Amino acid sequence: MWYEHLNAEAELRAIEKRLVEIIVNLGYFKGRSRRTSEILAYLCIHKRVNQKMLRKATGYSLGTVSNTLKELRQLGLIREGRDPEGRERLYELAVPLSQQLAHYSTALNRYFHEWNDFLKQLENQLCRDRIARKKGAEEIRHFISKMRAVISVTVNAMHRLQFTPSEIQQEVADK
Amino acid sequence: MIAETAIGNLKGFDPEIRLIEKDIVAFFKQKGAEFGGKDPMFMAILAYFYVRERLTQQDLQNLSGFSAGTVSKVLRQLVEINIITKRMIPGTHKHLYTMDQPPVTFSQFYLPTERILLKYEDELKQIKAHLIAHTSEMRRIRSFSEVLAAVTLLQGSVHLVSTLIAEMKKEAEKQAKK
Structure with a gap:
């Protein structure tokens, strides 16, 4: 492997850096800047870090890390x-x-439940005659x-993997 | 059928429908932040694509109020993760960005692609095997156990996600046949 010619400490640091790369590329922090994603990735690996550790690990300036x-x-x-x-x-x-990760399926369930509620609200708004024929209403219906x-x-797939309680799946099936 | 325009989709929505659209954008932003700490500007632009499907950079600046730099950066990210495509508008120097098909699975956005996952599954397995084989030399080095724990966690996560993606694809095919 690419890190095997290094001494043990350098090897571990190289592996750590590679894990940061993987975490960033896996897209856990999609929508975030590279800088933010890297710093969050180091925090994923280490329980607690200080600014100096992050500066050394990432190469960003202390000012950038602090901001x-x-x-x-x-x-x-x-x-x-x-x-x-109490010093640093x-x-x-x-x-x-x-x-x-452990709460992922719980969080997803709640997420879809809230989406279903929101889509119902949109449908109710569009049902009103006054709104139903207005310009753009069709796009909103298509979006829903x-x-x-x-x-x-997503919900059906999660249910098959036993991620989702049957109530959410029933809610989806009812639509 | 949705009426199509030659350039973008900045049709004049009725003001009341615009308000509904703004609610949709706000919801995307809020859920994106709550669910995974997603950048609000990214989520706002994604929301406009879900509603309008085809937009130019200028359209998005007008709709969102974001600067050209911000919109351009988010568009690049969305193209990179295959949520939208970019095409030149014939006879102009402008580009049209399109969500050709809505991401039928959330995987295109929330989860990494299968190709990336398979690559990392192998690599993580090798890294873990290496760390375990060299535990005696490494265990006293700062953060060895944290790095090993992180590898194990990532392996589990990658496996979980690749299983979920496979299941979503099957479900999407099943629904497409209906």
């Missing part, structure tokens, strides 16, 4: 704490990756129909 961490805190994705001696700031994911198809495929 990114501030942004992530404001978004509620990470938490800030202090080391036991440490950062961790607000929800560790292992828990995020597309979303129902998308949700149906």
